Amino acid sequence: MIEGFVALYIFMLAAFTGYEVISKVPVILHTPLMSGSNFVHGIVLVGTMVALGHAATPLEQAVGFIAVILAAGNAVGGYVVTERMLEMFKTSNKGGQ
């Protein structure tokens, strides 16, 4: 479906997007942002589901099963800690978001 040059274009544009999107981040958000981007690559979960989904031998199933556990840990853990950190950032004007 995704052929050679199309893949290359997707890679290039995604790389520029990633660079551009966080280029103005203040130091105060470095830790939460690292955690947040760590969560986003938790999308690997979808890949492990597909890989385990067409596993045919017990070895492939074992590897796939471990991969799904790891990927779910990445996604869920990344979300929980990022959300916990960002939830605490407040301004002085009370109640204001």
Place this chain on the structure above:
Amino acid sequence: MDLLMTVINVAYFVAAILFIVGLKQMSSPTTARRGIIWAGIGMVLATVVTFAHPELKGTVNYLLIVLGIAIGGGVAWWSGRRVAMTDMPQMIALYNGMGGGAAAGIGAIYLLQADPETSSDVILAIAVLGSLIGSVAFSGSMVAFAKLQGLMNTTVHFPGQQWLNLVLFAVTVLLGASLALSGGDVNGGVLLVFFVLALAFGVLMTLPIGGADMPVVISLYNALTGLAVGFKGLVLDNPALMIAGIVVGAAGTLLTQLMAKAMNRKISNVLFKQFGGSSGGDAESVTGSLKPIEASDAGIMMAFANKVIIVPGYGMAVAQAQHKIWELTQLLIQRDVAVKFAIHPVAGRMPGHMNVLLAEAGVPYDIIYDLDEINNEFKTADVAIVIGANDVVNPVARTDPDSPIYGMPILNADQAKNVIVIKRGQGAGFSGIENHLFYADNTRMLYGDGQKAASGLIAAIKEIG
């Protein structure tokens, strides 16, 4: 393309947009919370539709997927809710490593299933590359986690270490190349050795790196995992993985550079040179004496000041004094004292970590300032309070070219009219360098545990009424 695949692809497309918009929002404090929630919605959407993916076959596989998500997600949820804010850096390393391991696992399955009839050389090569990067990110992150968690205290150095790493890397790449050029006829033994060596390389590469440099390394592995995930997206023909992975790879690379810059370190030095060990005992002798002050006097000094700048360091978080400091700040604000927090990039255990710790105590982010924003304001401050910080306010970084910390940007606390240093005892800092600020004429030392000292200041100010 049938209807089912169209629906799945639309969902992936929406998820990719949510990730990018979410990351964008996470780079500003006012919208950051919304950003992670949007990204979370994207993740749930992508995961749910994948259950309907036509390539998922067999009841056993479905059960394993559900079970795996329940185990991995459950444990991560539990650990993520419990972890203390001070331990955040190593948890990020741990979750990141898991992602890298998952990417390597996808690669392993793809290579195991490779078939000379259908495999393309390019895709095989990308699968091998993604597996290599994912494996290194996995084992490297685990070492980073172990070090920061205090499970592994030694920084391992031995002669010829760089050469061993180089040889190991070269052999791993050669094995990888043989797998990529096998035309799909993958030898199981070679595959196993390839993964073992890739994992070993990640461990050996991370072992010599000291704890202070770990944030940069964790950030680098975060970017590498993103890259590995992007490559796996190409292997699996999955655009959601490709876009999210590469976006994180690029954002993570930039973030690594920003962090290294904030910490005044070069990425190449972090990875390939050993820090410290160079400081001889020839430190410039200090003139002046340490002048102690009582909490009651320090409290009065602050209560009648116009402007107070608080300089917190990691020592404050270790003493769990941030809640008391916020209470103190509120008292001062009630008395119309202008209070600001000055944060050095390495005040916490990684750039931005101190902001998280202060946020946890309830300090609003708009009275917290970065080094660049506040350094010129110390001149106009009546009192600068230094709590649990040492090297980041040491003026020798500006004045003494022989000092190991020479050239590091510091907070100009010494320029305030009065400086109060809250400190447990009279020892030198993390780097073992005498702090000339402590001996300055305008500095007074308030000895004691951070929490007790802050309580003393609070009591003194309350007494004035």
